[in-house]
Amino acid sequence: MATPEIAVVGAGIVGLSVAFALRERGVAVRVLDPGTPGNAQSGGASRIFRHAHDDPRMVAAARASRLLWREWGDRLGIETVSGDGAVAIGDAVPRRLAVLRDDGGVPARALDPGELAALLPALAAYEGPAMIDEAGGSIRTEAAVAALVAALGDAVVADEVLAVRPRDDGRVEVVAGGGRRTYAGAVVCAGRGTAPLARAVGVEPPVALAAHIRMTFPVRGPAPDRLPCLQDSSGAFGETGVYAAALPGNGLYGLGIAETVAAGADGALADAAGLEALAARTCAYVARALPGLDPEPTGARACWVTELPWGPDGVAVWPAGGALFLAGHNLFKQAPGLGVALADMATGATPSLDLRPAARLGAAAG
Ligand SMILES: Cc1cc2nc3c(=O)[nH]c(=O)nc-3n(C[C@H](O)[C@H](O)[C@H](O)COP(=O)(O)OP(=O)(O)OC[C@H]3O[C@@H](n4cnc5c(N)ncnc54)[C@H](O)[C@@H]3O)c2cc1C
Structure with missing residues (x-):
């Protein structure tokens, strides 16, 4: 060899x-x-695929990766990203939509409250800025x-x-x-x-090394045919950095609050109990914001986050x-x-x- x-x-x-x-x-x-x-x-059964980024170069990079996900999926014989789309709500929406419009290559548009409710009936009533990226979706991570x-x-x-x-x-x-x-x-x-x-x-x-927790919640009733990803920066339900993506089959939603517990370079957590507090906030958010989900999680995954300063x-x-x-x-x-x-x-x-x-x-x- x-x-x-x-x-x-x-x-x-x-x-x-x-x-x-x-x-x-x-x-x-x-x-x-x-x-x-x-x-x-990379562990866990789903991730969000979204084009929306503040940096226009990342929008272009996401478009290139979306094409490759499709091409690799075809060659490997798997679905790599669901066709369910990615919804975002909150004040970041107009800014993100403007970047996507400038790029011109992403099928993203604003949603009115009625359209949002129809697309994501699990979400409580919300009247603020909302959008959908139709080419986003849940990444089939394990596949x-x-x-x-x-x-x-x-x-x-x-x-x-x-x-x-x-x-x-x-x-x-x-x-x-x-x-x-x-x-x-x-x-x-x-x-x-x-x-x-x-x-x-x-x-x-x-x-910067930190730890984070992400939980899995069952959808009440039968699994919907379509369950878009969600990013909530609105604060309308008491949190500003929420992300969620359906697991294969749409019967479960993986959801986390994008906050972390800091760790030293050696991995020692400053406050390990902080992860439990984050888990409790995550369940409380689901109870407030997503009445279409059971707020009793079926699973939780703690993981490392490795962010750069910019x-x-x-x-x-x-x-x-x-x-x-x-x-x-x-x-x-x-x-x-x-x-x-x-x-x-x-x-x-x-x-x-x-x-x-x-x-x-x-x-x-x-
Ligand atoms: C909760 C959570 C939610 C996320 N949500 C999203 C999302 O919605 N969308 C998105 O795009 N991204 C998301 N991310 C980020 C994304 O999952 C990660 O950025 C990505 O999976 C990192 O992949 P990686 O291959 O760089 O690292 P890893 O998956 O960590 O792989 C690194 C590998 O290196 C191995 N390794 C370590 N040290 C050594 C060594 N000395 N020798 C040999 N091997 C070694 C490890 O065993 C590991 O398997 C999320 C991350 C988390 C934690």
């Missing part, structure tokens, strides 16, 4: 997408991860991860990377539990494991010789496009996304 040329560290959705994109262009690849692929930040892992076959190896060492000749030595090996390049997409590996070679992605959608790559270190948050929807851009960078091609930290891709408004 040919020696793999590129090592991908981490088998979350981003690492799997990088490896798949490298394979597409005939580059031999090895993906190293000590855990179950897709079980860290996507499973299909990419199957497509990559024995290129995915159960092993933990202890160090990534760029060499003077441009190659990269990867020290893993199962042995040390030299590759033409390495792409590190290790989620919360990226910053420690980067720091060891003098690179400092300014990642915004919750921020993403960038820090190079060190032949090694690339990716950091950011809210990356699931963008994974196919990031995979292609990182495959470009790893093979010396010009990437379609400007992922230099100075570009501050995904910057928040204002």
Whole structure:
């Protein structure tokens, strides 16, 4: 067997997408991860796919990824994103709609209260600004991860990377539990494991590590044919950063409040009880805002969040010789496009996304 040329560290959705994109262009690849692929930040059964972002470059990136999700889904024989759309309510709507209108490539429009109630009958009465992105929807996270892992076959190896060492000749030595090996390049997409590996070679992605909790609530009555995703920044129901996405089958809604409990660089939580408080607020929000759901959750998933300072959608790559270190948050929807851009960078091609930290891709408004 040919020696793999590129090592991908981490088998979350981003690492799997990088490896798949490298394979597409005939580059031999090895993906190293000590855990179950897709079980860290990429874990859980749904994510929101939305085009709406403050940064117009992210809207264009989301459009490119949406096309790739469709294309990869067709080739892998799975649905990758539901056709249910993504609804947003709150004061951010006019600003986000303006960015989408300028882009011109996204079927998004404002909703009046009657249209909103018809689209999302589970929601309590709401009269403020609302919109739908018809090309958004629920990402079929587990199907996507499973299909990419199957497509990559024995290129995915159960092993933990202890160090990534760029060499003077441009190659990269990867020290893993199962042995040390030299590759033409390495792409590190290790989620919360990226910053420690980067720091060891003098690179400092300014990642703020925090913990978050997301819960699953049953839909009352029969599962609806259509259950759009929801982002609520309105405050009308007592919270301003709520997101939700249906699980496959539309009988369950995965929902969280986009607040976190800070952690030190070593992962020590400042206030572990803060997660319980967040869980209680999440249930109370559902009781107020979503009478169409049972506010008794059927599940909860605690997870790490790795945000960059310029915004919750921020993403960038820090190079060190032949090694690339990716950091950011809210990356699931963008994974196919990031995979292609990182495959470009790893093979010396010009990437379609400007992922230099100075570009501050995904910057928040204002
Ligand atoms: C609750 C929640 C809700 C979210 N909602 C959305 C959403 O609606 N839409 C959206 O687009 N995004 C959303 N996100 C963000 C998105 O899920 C993540 O940005 C994305 O899954 C990150 O993928 P990743 O591959 O970079 O990281 P991960 O999935 O964390 O994968 C990293 C992998 O690296 C491995 N690893 C770590 N250290 C090492 C090492 N030393 N050696 C080898 N392997 C290592 C880990 O085991 C892991 O499998 C949400 C995230 C959370 C937590």
